[in-house]
Amino acid sequence: MNLLKYTLLRFGIMLLVFILCMFLKIGLVFSAIFAVIIALAACYLGFPRLHVAAGEDMARLFKRKKSSTKRSEEETNREIEDAYVDSKFSQE
Template sequence: MNFLKYTIIRLALATAAFFVAYYFGAGLYLSILGGAIIGFAISYLAFPKLHLAAATDFNGWFKRRPAKSKVEEENQAFEDGLDEEARKQEGIDI
């Protein structure tokens, strides 16, 4: 939820900065660039706690992995042992 709030604030600030720059005659492309830079810089500096919370939320989406079961852990350990044994027999050092 924090990621959504922070994104909306960033977009609102960027849009407002775009319209202000465009109103004062900066041109379309310069207004887009200036609006993005100013809007994102203000949101980053003015809302550091929300920025951190949004980053934590975003990171959590990619860290969600189901925990391994006991059988999967045993299988992984067994396969690692077989691999190490094969490397020792071939004389390969890791």
């Protein structure tokens, strides 16, 4: 949930800065660059607790995916071993 809040906050600041820069006729490319840099700095410096909480959410998300793929690899290895053992016993 914190990841979503942080992402929406950062996107909102980026959009606000982009619109302001376009209003000031800075140009499309420079407006986009300024918007990204200012949103990054504002969120990182202005909301450090939310930044850390979003990072923890992201770590939990990747840890969960990694553990689920590890289980599937273990299951695959078991199936391969079972097939090997079955083939050895059926030849005798």
